[in-house]
Amino acid sequence: MQFKKDFMIWYMVLSTAMNLGNMVIFYNDPTWGFAHFGIGIILTALFPVLWVLIYVYCKIKDSKNPEIAEQKSKTEKGDELK
């Protein structure tokens, strides 16, 4: 599996990192900060990570099944408009 080339993984990881980065940078800011919510706000970043973990697990499981991998290569050729 070539996870390095999977745009969705990059999208989820980078967007979560950006959101978390913003939360950390502005944590103590009185206008935009998250201090009054407490450190628990960091927990919000776990959910997209869970998305990525499930996604990666399914991709690995899919790639290990030779029948599905073969089917996939056949059906993906059918996209005539690419």
Next chain:
Amino acid sequence: MIGSILQSLRYDEMFIGLFWEFFNISLWACMLIYSLKTRGGWDTLKIFLIGMIYGLVLENGGPMQIPELGFYGYFWEDMYQIYLFEFFGFGIRISSVPLATHLGWSNVFLVCLLFWEAIAKAFPKIRKKIVLGGIIMALSGWLLDLNLDPLATRFKWWVWNDNLLPVWFGVPLMNYVAWFWAVGVFGAVWVWIHEILVPGRTNEDKKKQIKLLILALFPMWITDTVYVMTCRFIMELAGIMYITPYPIVWQIWYLLPIAGFTSIPLYVVYVKWLKKRIPWPKWLLPAVEVINERK
């Protein structure tokens, strides 16, 4: 250093809103190119146009305000530069939600769809399960939004009605209910059309799928509204919707969704009656034939 640069840039709500607006539009362009390259034109059309139109109508229900009828609005997004069809203050604004938010729906649908596809490939037995497909996509939407919305709320990318009860770092429960049904209904219909009605992958099949998706738009809006309003009714009864008490007289409106559920048989009879009298447009006929063949 990056922190100090960012801190020096945060002038006001307008600046932070602008950052989100143009960032989201750029992100949409990236997702569009990715979808075109990996899924082809027809799928991209389904997700990025029909999906966006579906989200556009639902999103506009949020800021709607008719106080006389008990609708005070759930959220507002008033400080942006590009709306449909108002650009930097010029033109006529027909949507109270900025273009960036509308485009964001396409991104959400693509993310949720890829999530479901990954699971369905790993566990092929669930591929034809309509309700499960809808639930998986809706949960994917939650996984995304449980991180995004606290930030958006705090940065005032959108402003919630003060009376809504915040449950998740300032975000009201109603937000997640609306997300669940919006993505879930779209997901379930997607699975139904692509896995059961027209499972093929030729260009002809894809055209039929597009037509079916267009046909499904109106029922999807109705279904979503019925489910969201019913949840709102239940949440109000349970006292987990508003901070301040809501006048009971307006709750008469929530009888409508309940009436909607009970009148489904009447609706089916009505559609059958309508089909005999009003001819379908020619370009939609192949899609209608698919449904008839299925029967």
